[in-house]
Amino acid sequence: xxxxxxxxxxxxxxxxxxxxxxxxxxxxxxxxxxxxxxxxxxxxxxxxxxxxxxxxxxxxxxxxxxxxxxxxxxxxxxxxxxxxxxxxxxxxxxxxxxxxxxxxxx
Amino acid sequence: xxxxxxxxxxxxxxxxxxxxxxxxxxxxxxxxxxxxxxxxxxxxxxxxxxxxxxxxxxxxxxxxxxxxxxxxxxxxxxxxxxxxxxxxxxxxxxxxxxxxxxxxxxxxxxxxxxxxxxxxxxxxxxxxxxxxxxxxxxxxxxxxxxxxxxxxxxxxxxxxxxxxxxxxxxxxxxxxxxxxxxxxxxxxxxxxxxxxxxxxxxxxxxxxxxxxxxxxxxxxxxxxxxxxxxxxxxxxxxxxxxxxxxxxxxxxxxxxxxxxxxxxxxxxxxxxxxxxxxxxxxxxxxxxxxxxxxxxxxxxxxxxxxxxxxxxxxxxxxxxxxxxxxxxxxxxxxxxxxxxxxxxxxxxxxxxxxxxxxxxxxxxxxxxxxxxxxxxxxxxxxxxxxxxxxxxxxxxxxxxxx
Numbered sequence: 450x451x452x453x454x455x456x457x458x459x460x461x462x463x464x465x466x467x468x469x470x471x472x473x474x475x476x477x478x479x480x481x482x483x484x485x486x487x488x489x490x491x492x493x494x495x496x497x498x499x500x501x502x503x504x505x506x507x508x509x510x511x512x513x514x515x516x517x518x519x520x521x522x523x524x525x526x527x528x529x530x531x532x533x534x535x536x537x538x539x540x541x542x543x544x545x546x547x548x549x550x551x552x553x554x555x
Numbered sequence: 556x557x558x559x560x561x562x563x564x565x566x567x568x569x570x571x572x573x574x575x576x577x578x579x580x581x582x583x584x585x586x587x588x589x590x591x592x593x594x595x596x597x598x599x600x601x602x603x604x605x606x607x608x609x610x611x612x613x614x615x616x617x618x619x620x621x622x623x624x625x626x627x628x629x630x631x632x633x634x635x636x637x638x639x640x641x642x643x644x645x646x647x648x649x650x651x652x653x654x655x656x657x658x659x660x661x662x663x664x665x666x667x668x669x670x671x672x673x674x675x676x677x678x679x680x681x682x683x684x685x686x687x688x689x690x691x692x693x694x695x696x697x698x699x700x701x702x703x704x705x706x707x708x709x710x711x712x713x714x715x716x717x718x719x720x721x722x723x724x725x726x727x728x729x730x731x732x733x734x735x736x737x738x739x740x741x742x743x744x745x746x747x748x749x750x751x752x753x754x755x756x757x758x759x760x761x762x763x764x765x766x767x768x769x770x771x772x773x774x775x776x777x778x779x780x781x782x783x784x785x786x787x788x789x790x791x792x793x794x795x796x797x798x799x800x801x802x803x804x805x806x807x808x809x810x811x812x813x814x815x816x817x818x819x820x821x822x823x824x825x826x827x828x829x830x831x832x833x834x835x836x837x838x839x840x841x842x843x844x845x846x847x848x849x850x851x852x853x854x855x856x857x858x859x860x861x862x863x864x865x866x867x868x869x870x871x872x873x874x875x876x877x878x879x880x881x882x883x884x885x886x887x888x889x890x891x892x893x894x895x896x897x898x899x900x901x902x903x904x905x906x907x908x909x910x911x912x913x914x915x916x917x918x919x920x921x922x923x924x925x926x927x928x929x930x931x932x933x934x935x936x937x938x939x940x941x942x943x944x945x946x947x948x949x950x951x952x953x954x955x956x957x
Contacts, residue, residue: 452700452710459849460718463842467722471841472730475753475834479737482749486741526756532844533764534614 481518559644578808591821611766658682658898681894727865
């Protein structure tokens with residue numbers, strides 16, 4: 450019945466990675482979209498106080514924040530892509546050193 | 556032409572047919588959300604998915620030849636077929652593999668006809684288990700594994716099937732909830748375009764991962780048959796023509812579309828909006844990649860369905876059609892035993908008629924059954940034209956086309 454133990458060990462790690470990348474990255478992406486709307490100013494967000502009329506002044510901070518968010522998402526996607534390609538070539542991603550590196554499959 | 560060569564050719568043909576059904580059975584896993592939200596036109600979506608499956612399949616440079624070891628005992632740990640089944644040019648082993656494949660295809664076609672997304676890998680494993688029980692007895696099945704890793708029917712099939720949809724649903728529900736929370740009040744012109752691209756990207760990742768994962772299974776099975784019949788001797792690689800044929804078969808299947816299943820996933824289970832589509836595919840991609848990294852055998856179908864269900868739970872006010880979910884659940888539970896029953900019956904029939912004749916007979920029966928289901932499907936066709944039509948419960952799973 451060792452299988453139950455292995456399943457549990459693998460299972461909670463899948464949950465962890467799932468929450469971080471599967472739910473976390475889309476949330477970051479959403480923050481990016483919100484920032485972009487904020488950068489556009491005024492009518493882009495209905496939560497804008499006073500329901501401002503016409504185009505408000507652009508807010509550069511929003512653009513920067515959106516850029517950072519989208520960059521994080523792109524890095525996540527590239528990591529996923531590297532993983533798919535690497536396993537096809539008999540390599541695997543190793544996160545042991547903190548920085549993902551490619552090593553030969555054990 | 557010797558008897559074993561006839562059986563070998565049939566095994567290769569039927570294995571490629573299985574790969575083809577695997578393709579159209581699973582198109583919806585990646586593309587149902589993008590199709591139902593309109594992020595991609597239906598034809599474009601399946602074309603994109605097909606190309607990515609093709610690329611993914613060719614990327615499987617290192618293919619595990621031990622695919623059947625997870626559930627049955629016909630190979631040793633190096634991938635070489637067990638010598639006791641190699642009499643008569645490998646016919647005993649070839650018959651088991653053929654019967655297993657027939658079981659897998661039969662179940663894949665039936666669930667497709669009913670528009671139910673069931674796991675293709677479970678269908679294949681079920682067929683093999685049934686054929687192994689029939690041909691070798693209960694001891695021919697690897698029920699519990701070796702105790703050193705997740706293995707056997709329990710560790711590679713039952714436990715992951717119980718866990719993966721639940722994990723996927725949780726992650727997707729959380730993702731959906733956060734996305735809606737964060738973008739509340741943001742003008743549609745920002746959300747629509749952003750989430751559209753997000754969906755297409757994540758769905759593409761799922762397609763690519765599917766190509767690398769699933770086409771390998773058929774490559775492993777065909778190479779096992781070649782090893783058993785003495786047409787190949789290297790247990791460390793796959794002949795190039797096998798790889799090319801499998802890649803083309805799964806891509807062609809994907810390109811066909813599997814519209815009935817896409818419709819159930821994209822319209823039937825939950826009415827999906829683009830933020831939900833993004834959440835579902837991100838969750839699927841992350842979980843598929845994480846579990847294959849951790850050695851948890853996965854069914855793309857279970858993960859994708861769990862994710863889509865999760866987006867229905869996570870969006871305030873969204874509705875999950877539990878009747879549809881219930882039908883799927885029944886199909887999942889039944890998949891393995893049903894495919895096993897067909898696999899076993901096929902083996903008995905083939906064995907009764909004996910070697911070459913038996914193999915030809917069961918293949919013909921499979922072709923007849925497939926043609927019958929194809930013909931049945933054309934009475935209520937589902938295609939790119941009506942895949943997104945309104946869903947009506949409790950009518951039959953697939954409403955008649957206008």
